[in-house]
Amino acid sequence: MAMTQQELVDMLSSLTLFADLTRPQLEQVAHKMTEESFPVGQRILRQGFTGTGFYVILDGEVAVKIDGDERARLAKGDFFGEMSILLGEPPVADIVTLRQLHVLHLGGPELEGFLREHPQVMYRMLKAIAVRLRNASRWRS
Amino acid sequence: MALSTQDKAAALAGVPLFAGISADSMERLAAVTGEQEFAPGQFIVRQGQVGTGLYVILSGSVKVLRGADELTRLGKGEFFGELSVIDQKPRNASIEAAEQTEVVALASWDLLALLESDPKLALNMIKGLVARVRLAVDELSGERLGH
Numbered sequence: 001m002a003m004t005q006q007e008l009v010d011m012l013s014s015l016t017l018f019a020d021l022t023r024p025q026l027e028q029v030a031h032k033m034t035e036e037s038f039p040v041g042q043r044i045l046r047q048g049f050t051g052t053g054f055y056v057i058l059d060g061e062v063a064v065k066i067d068g069d070e071r072a073r074l075a076k077g078d079f080f081g082e083m084s085i086l087l088g089e090p091p092v093a094d095i096v097t098l099r100q101l102h103v104l105h106l107g108g109p110e111l112e113g114f115l116r117e118h119p120q121v122m123y124r125m126l127k128a129i130a131v132r133l134r135n136a137s138r139w140r141s
Numbered sequence: 142m143a144l145s146t147q148d149k150a151a152a153l154a155g156v157p158l159f160a161g162i163s164a165d166s167m168e169r170l171a172a173v174t175g176e177q178e179f180a181p182g183q184f185i186v187r188q189g190q191v192g193t194g195l196y197v198i199l200s201g202s203v204k205v206l207r208g209a210d211e212l213t214r215l216g217k218g219e220f221f222g223e224l225s226v227i228d229q230k231p232r233n234a235s236i237e238a239a240e241q242t243e244v245v246a247l248a249s250w251d252l253l254a255l256l257e258s259d260p261k262l263a264l265n266m267i268k269g270l271v272a273r274v275r276l277a278v279d280e281l282s283g284e285r286l287g288h
Contacts (some may be wrong), residue, residue: 036182037218038284039143066278082267082271083271083274083275086267086268086271087268087271087272087275089275092275092278093278112264115260115263115264115267116260116261116264119256119258119260119263120257122256122260122262122263122264122267123253123256123257125196125229125267126256126263126266126267126270127227127228129267129270129271129274130224130228130270131228131230132229133224133270133273133274133277134224134228136274136277136278
């Protein structure tokens with residue numbers, strides 16, 4: 001099910017996280033990150049255990065579970081794994097696949113460098129995280 | 142009253158969004174902010190409008206209104222619009238000057254331009270936000286567990 005480089009770049013261009021990148025930059029991203037697939041029911045990140053990377057969902061769906069309770073679902077264009085990498089702490093949630101999952105993966109130690117090279121991606125990520133915080137906070141935001 | 146960049150940096154330093162950023166980045170941030178003054182009864186932010194700025198109160202005080210209800214008042218050193226400056230979502234409250242009020246204002250487009258030229262600032266801001274999301278998640282879990 002691996003896509004051609006061309007197909008992958010087309011798909012990346014449709015994701016919000018990469019919306020501000022030029023074609024050559026998208027090609028760099030496609031080159032830097034690796035495609036991976038996970039079957040239904042697989043635990044990709046484990047709450048309390050060391051995280052293994054940053055993931056951007058290309059297709060499929062996962063559940064975000066905290067202490068066994070489902071708190072959210074993530075699908076195409078959403079990302080996960082960045083919190084524990086940036087904080088240097090174990091993941092706060094389990095990530096479990098609900099539908100056959102197709103992702104792009106970046107190793108944890110590479111994330112900071114990747115974001116510094118692509119400030120536009122960093123800004124999109126900043127926005128997404130601000131929305132998460134807003135959803136958890138009050139009028140002051 | 143003309144504020145120095147240092148004065149403005151000192152005002153911004155109290156905003157959690159900028160916790161942990163370097164003095165150098167803070168000075169560049171302060172350099173793109175402006176000062177604004179509002180008369181009593183003047184609206185600084187209207188509910189429902191897209192947020193385009195972050196404001197820190199230098200002097201005076203403001204009312205935080207939702208519809209006709211006054212939720213609270215904010216005074217010197219306090220701020221509003223913290224996350225709107227990043228995500229540009231509609232404001233969920235109005236802010237009206239309760240007296241003559243002076244603020245330091247940071248426009249979202251100026252912040253964006255700065256983030257693009259200073260990835261370190263952006264990275265520090267992401268780390269700060271992620272830590273707060275984590276705290277919020279922990280608090281939710283704690284409440285649910287009855288802690």
